[in-house]
Amino acid sequence: MDTPEKFNANDSAPNNTLITTDGIGIRNSMDEIAPCCSNENDNCLAAHEKPGYLLCSYVKRLINTKLGPVPVIKAELGKDDIFSTFYVRCGIRRHRYTVSPGLYAIGNPDADSEVLVTANFKLTFDMLRKELDGINAWILVLDTKGVNVWCAAGKGTFSTRELVKRITDNHLEKIVNHKRVIVPQLGATGVSARDVKKQSRFRVIYGPVRASDIRAFLKNDKKAEKQMRQVTFTMYERFILTPVEIQTILKPALITALVLLLLAGIGPGIFLFSSALQRGGVSILALAAGIFAGAFVTSVLLPFLPSRKFALKGIIAGSIVALIPILFAASAVNGLAGYLALFLFSVTISSYLAMNFTGATPFTSPSGVEKEMKQYIPVQLASLVTSFGLWIYSAF
Amino acid sequence: MKELRYLDDVSSLVLDKDKCIGCGLCTEVCPHSVFEMQHQKAHLVDFNACMECGACVTNCPTDAIMVNPGVG
Numbered sequence: 192m193d194t195p196e197k198f199n200a201n202d203s204a205p206n207n208t209l210i211t212t213d214g215i216g217i218r219n220s221m222d223e224i225a226p227c228c229s230n231e232n233d234n235c236l237a238a239h240e241k242p243g244y245l246l247c248s249y250v251k252r253l254i255n256t257k258l259g260p261v262p263v264i265k266a267e268l269g270k271d272d273i274f275s276t277f278y279v280r281c282g283i284r285r286h287r288y289t290v291s292p293g294l295y296a297i298g299n300p301d302a303d304s305e306v307l308v309t310a311n312f313k314l315t316f317d318m319l320r321k322e323l324d325g326i327n328a329w330i331l332v333l334d335t336k337g338v339n340v341w342c343a344a345g346k347g348t349f350s351t352r353e354l355v356k357r358i359t360d361n362h363l364e365k366i367v368n369h370k371r372v373i374v375p376q377l378g379a380t381g382v383s384a385r386d387v388k389k390q391s392r393f394r395v396i397y398g399p400v401r402a403s404d405i406r407a408f409l410k411n412d413k414k415a416e417k418q419m420r421q422v423t424f425t426m427y428e429r430f431i432l433t434p435v436e437i438q439t440i441l442k443p444a445l446i447t448a449l450v451l452l453l454l455a456g457i458g459p460g461i462f463l464f465s466s467a468l469q470r471g472g473v474s475i476l477a478l479a480a481g482i483f484a485g486a487f488v489t490s491v492l493l494p495f496l497p498s499r500k501f502a503l504k505g506i507i508a509g510s511i512v513a514l515i516p517i518l519f520a521a522s523a524v525n526g527l528a529g530y531l532a533l534f535l536f537s538v539t540i541s542s543y544l545a546m547n548f549t550g551a552t553p554f555t556s557p558s559g560v561e562k563e564m565k566q567y568i569p570v571q572l573a574s575l576v577t578s579f580g581l582w583i584y585s586a587f
Numbered sequence: 588m589k590e591l592r593y594l595d596d597v598s599s600l601v602l603d604k605d606k607c608i609g610c611g612l613c614t615e616v617c618p619h620s621v622f623e624m625q626h627q628k629a630h631l632v633d634f635n636a637c638m639e640c641g642a643c644v645t646n647c648p649t650d651a652i653m654v655n656p657g658v659g
Contacts, residue, residue, distance in 0.1 A: 341640075379646055380640045380642045421620055422618040555593045556593060
């Protein structure tokens with residue numbers, strides 16, 4: 192690299208200063224690639240262009256380490272990141288939303304800086320980096336196949352093996368002169384601190400559950416307060432999950448809607464188009480009400496609905512929301528049987544989807560879910576069959 | 588998570604106090620503060636908050652904790 196003395200005009204670049212002791216100059220071992228880089232000049236990124244490769248938009252610049260250039264990422268999210276977050280939250284392309292695993296940097300880390308471990312789901316990566324403005328650290332991204340830390344830890348991709356592999360492959364011992372990595376607490380399900388130490392000599396320090404607490408955690412001498420150790424499930428946290436809940440059942444819901452339309456044509460005599468439209472329409476409305484009650488209302492109002500059983504919460508939410516299709520049913524349905532069929536249909540769907548939501552919450556135990564399913568799936572099935580029977584009966 | 592609790596008496600969590608060496612790692616990794624250290628030993632202070640995530644089991648150095656969530 193050029194000697195900085197030649198570039199007196201650019202001397203504002205802080206990383207090019209020599210530390211001199213008794214006439215011996217010690218260069219910072221982690222100098223930036225080029226003197227111009229300190230001013231986020233795009234030209235120096237151009238020096239790293241390779242045919243067929245594109246630098247990711249979240250890379251600010253590159254720094255040189257003993258092991259080659261390491262991308263320094265931005266702490267602020269760009270428009271692209273925010274739009275993509277929105278799409279992914281809606282369930283669009285969320286299974287292919289990844290960053291490359293490996294070593295990254297944020298700020299101006301040196302050999303004493305901490306190493307923060309995370310997953311390669313871009314949503315996770317973004318949530319971490321936006322909390323790191325002004326912090327100098329290394330970020331070690333594990334290959335979790337685009338899954339968040341907790342789910343990946345449960346599925347075994349955020350694991351002891353993967354962490355040890357990344358520590359070894361990236362020669363972390365040559366990047367930092369300490370032997371510790373900060374692993375998000377929720378990664379503990381898949382990571383054994385003892386085994387990591389045994390296999391890599393690096394000590395695992397469990398960081399806070401939420402990236403938003405990292406700053407406080409680092410300030411607090413890497414000690415997490417009790418509230419940093421506990422998961423939450425606030426109304427906002429529940430709300431943000433609902434689009435994906437609805438999106439994942441969209442396909443079966445559309446198929447059901449088609450079946451309902453065909454079913455509605457059954458009546459005395461021949462297949463009646465007007466009847467199909469009227470009765471079909473109102474039964475689809477009942478389907479939509481059930482989905483809305485189970486996948487949205489139950490999730491958002493979770494702590495306010497009585498009972499701890501999700502299936503029962505869904506029945507309660509469904510019973511209220513089911514009044515909507517019933518109000519619209521007057522012209523299409525004659526007799527109590529039709530109303531009852533619609534009501535049972537909405538409530539059953541709501542109950543089932545509410546129970547399904549246990550998979551997305553951070554506090555339900557698999558043993559509890561199993562108990563609940565054994566109890567409520569027969570009830571839901573019986574209710575669905577009854578609803579079907581009443582619906583057919585009401586047509587004649 | 589005081590306002591959101593799941594079913595009581597369902598968790599398969601078992602703590603063997605004789606095996607516990609009091610390292611306290613379970614109190615660090617548990618996301619629901621199920622454990623607390625008392626007299627150099629881990630104690631189950633909120634058994635019903637357990638969601639069987641297994642973080643304590645994976646990190647216990649003496650296999651003093653067990654959880655068997657089955658298929659879920």
